[in-house]
Amino acid sequence: MNAIPSSQAGEAMQPKAKFRPLAVNQIEVNGFFGPKLDITATKTAKLLFDRCIEARMLELVDPLLPNPGIVIPFQHNNTVTTQMFWDSDFGKSIETAAYALNRHRDGELEARVDEVIDAYGRLQAEDGYLNSWYLRIEPGKRWTNLRDRHELYNAGHLMEGAIAYYHATGKRKFLDIMCRYADCIDATFGPEDGKKKGYPGHPELELALIKLGRVTGEQRYLDLAKFFVDARGQAPNYFDEEAYARGEKPEDFHFSTLEYCQAHKPVREQREVVGHAVRAAYLYAGMADVATEFSDASLDPALEALWAHLTERNLYVTGGFGPSKENEGLTYDYDLPNDSAYAETCAAVALVFWSSRMLGRAPDARYADVMERALYNNVLSGLSDDGTHFFYDNPLESHGHHHRWRWHRCPCCPPNAARLIASIGTYFYGLSEDEVALHLYCDNKAEMAVAGSRLTLTQKTRYPADGLIALDVAPETPTRFTLSLRVPAWAKGYSLTLNGEKLDASPEKGYIRLQRLWQAGDRLVLELDMQPQLLYAHAHVAADQGRAALLRGPFVYCIEGVDHAAPLNSYLLKDGCTISTTSIETWPDTVALSINALVEKQKDDALYGEEPPMREGANLMAIPYYLWDNRAPGEMLVWLRREA
């Protein structure tokens, strides 16, 4: 065999360049995600527009329409209404529609997007400023409350929508609009004298500016992203100064502490994930992007400590985080309640963003494993199986009263999950000058250029139904580059062949890195062990003691009331119980799990009785967590009772 695992390849194993994702239209997604993309493209994308417009968002944007005024009442002692975030909902919906158009050309949907873009064009101020709330509801008040009012956040989402729409359609109108707005922001904020030293109260624009810099080639957008990262939390605190300027006291901030928006200290000094979960992960994603684009290692200690703090103390097994509804975020270490878990869909989406950007520096399965866990569990659960209903919060235990929404007063999650799923292919690969890293496995065909050659990669696989992945590597001409294959930490074993011969390479940071002269016809076959397994939580996670979670591959499993006769917490399993794969009628392609268990029954109907319950044998049927609440309403449980 002439494939040299890169751990034996000397200098070559050091990545020469940073890793960037592919564009959505470089990957044809089939297999597990294929039908999900079809539903998003044909149903969810349109429905998002319907519901945005039904919520009166277009009336606020379009100066030709009568001003709807304040549709959603103020909260937080009259500082905020979710109506202030409407631009972001439109931005994410346009982004979703753009990815949908990539997959299925649809003139009607494209015309609807163009209508909204035209309205934004009419709305845009002379100097490029573009925010529907401030232009139509509170003119003259722009840039007075970055902390609370999502002004820069909205800009970011509109930019991401514009970039996606440009990629999908080649039309520049929206991209040009948003570049003018980016220029307006750049003229307003920055390190230069006379510019404001502010930054987004809700990070997001950082990510958008990195994308905008990449698509336009304009360094100043990358620089502005870096400025926002660098300026955050510096003294004197901008948000406090801004509060004084509004005649308010900083201590009257509704969320009490600037930890809420991660502006309590400069980002390079931050070591613990705090505050609002979505804000947190967007910020850290932005930091990772800046670290990659600027090769700025000074951000690494913060990024590594934040990552460890999240994943070692504050991450749900489903890849969600932020347990509390109060601040939509973090509380204290190991606080991971199940039935009251907030675990917002947007936070898991944000964690996918952060994880994927941590991979911008080099392949490291620590990040990809978390990305995969969040994606297949807390993110996918955000959308109903038919793409029409949405979870905002994603508890790990329900007593039958938690269901997906048709819409939400704060509809941030539906288009966020939708745009991620619709663009999922971009998370499969990381591409540097001379290396292709395979982060996620799914049947797909991807086109890219590596080490000067065009390359087609084709994954043939039923993954995650099973762990067998065939990879056809087809460079246009024989080309030397590194192909890095992730071996997930959950895989207790794996085997790898190249052109039918076994390879003994061992993973480095969770990736088997194969450097060789690749040529058309090369076929790698990776088989990952998909044995179901039980996980046990740290003793400090109070809610999970005496319990175990059931996993297989990337999926966390749950049991649902509809499949069981007794209340779900009546069941318990013994460590070492038999777990076998099975199927379930509703989803024939889904691997369900069957578990030998016990069920407890009390002797009478008393609320509190003096006799311990009796026990008998029982069988549990478990399905992937993300599929819950798609059949009959009822109980759901991830952490099953266990005994030694």
Added chain:
Amino acid sequence: MNAIPSSQAGEAMQPKAKFRPLAVNQIEVNGFFGPKLDITATKTAKLLFDRCIEARMLELVDPLLPNPGIVIPFQHNNTVTTQMFWDSDFGKSIETAAYALNRHRDGELEARVDEVIDAYGRLQAEDGYLNSWYLRIEPGKRWTNLRDRHELYNAGHLMEGAIAYYHATGKRKFLDIMCRYADCIDATFGPEDGKKKGYPGHPELELALIKLGRVTGEQRYLDLAKFFVDARGQAPNYFDEEAYARGEKPEDFHFSTLEYCQAHKPVREQREVVGHAVRAAYLYAGMADVATEFSDASLDPALEALWAHLTERNLYVTGGFGPSKENEGLTYDYDLPNDSAYAETCAAVALVFWSSRMLGRAPDARYADVMERALYNNVLSGLSDDGTHFFYDNPLESHGHHHRWRWHRCPCCPPNAARLIASIGTYFYGLSEDEVALHLYCDNKAEMAVAGSRLTLTQKTRYPADGLIALDVAPETPTRFTLSLRVPAWAKGYSLTLNGEKLDASPEKGYIRLQRLWQAGDRLVLELDMQPQLLYAHAHVAADQGRAALLRGPFVYCIEGVDHAAPLNSYLLKDGCTISTTSIETWPDTVALSINALVEKQKDDALYGEEPPMREGANLMAIPYYLWDNRAPGEMLVWLRREA
């Protein structure tokens, strides 16, 4: 023996009359509650005044002081501020002070109360109306929002304060003020043509009017209480009509449903405990009072069904109820989460009120058992051991972040728990024309009149430290009456002697009813089995499965972090484990419990590991629940993990 258990006494076993409590000054409380009354009298009563005045309540009441305006901002889309409830806080504080003065004469405290009473005298309108919010903040708006604004509720608490102060000091000024206000309310509301058909949004006035009728002998106050009970929930709904009159839509009610204030249907049609917990139990207490005073059996089906619904499906083992913070109340059957339990102190206080009034009809240990459980657990936990700090919500599990407050934006609980504890003696006995029922045991001496004779009852007991209760029965002259002794359901055995000879009477509805010619020198000795026991919850109580609660006598026990090295949910006990009584340094008079248990330890520090935890032997130290959070901050757990 010539004591005839009443179950063998034919006609005589039917209670001839209804049961009323004794007045506070008829009972000298010693034993377990003695020191608690001393602390309430010498510390808490004064502190309540300090904190009310610090909160600026007197400024709102006294027209001689500058009007403080709106001190606490509006909530619920500008319909409510807790400042509207300030009269109730003053009312309960005066009531507490009155009971305190009964126990310890204190000229300074009395002068402070008089100062507040004088201010209320100055505030009262010509026609008797008396409400600090409407007289000083929104004049002209009285009686426009009974649903949300606690107007009649405030009146009730001021009346109860006035009655207690009259009993304690003999001074009539406040009582006269409140009778004038009661007359004003009576002239405004009632079944007669031209009167409003409204009733309290937050029930409470019903209880006060019953007391006012009893103390003044005025039937019209009892009639008005009955009117408020009868009018509630009748169609057309008064609260909806009132909303229309304010130009509001009933469906915009912040709490969505009139179940919140139990006005969704007439009370006689109600069968399930719903909505705000304190409102609910105050209403049901008022219904029980009306049932007793008017011998109105038409209320019984509702009262019995509501009682069953609460105690068979919705009651915490600590005697608390109302799991949800959202509505401070009920959600759905068997929803009894532990760490997020709201279980407001006021709701448990209200349940003591309701239970005690269910005993107004006849002795029945179902009610007294619940009264005792609520009192010794969820009510007592409301006050810190030193009487200075207060729990609003009373979870059954804490991870170290729940502590008593110095004060609260809505300070309803501190004076509510304080007034109950300060008047606890009135809950010990129920007195009818010819029967004395002993509901609660505690060392005390009570004076009363029964069957035409003066009677002194003296309980000598260390209860609940042990179950031995000596009762000296001393009628002024030999008198025939029934003495009824409760045998709690938790007592797995008991023995009873009269003048040294064993009595074999068995309880009827949980009371041993002894009818005889009693004479001075008669001594009953009751010994209740105080064996610790484990309780197991119904299979539908998800949070308690795989767990057991530990009880001894009236106390529910908990374990606290300060006594244990490992996280509390790491411990588990086996059914049938050894539980022994022990003592604890901080509280030498308290019976603590020591339990043989196991502790689980994970093999490494991973958040989620693949190996089940190891186990070793461990010992648990449990203390009565009500004492938690009086030492070091830390974890607390009521429902301990168990295995068969």
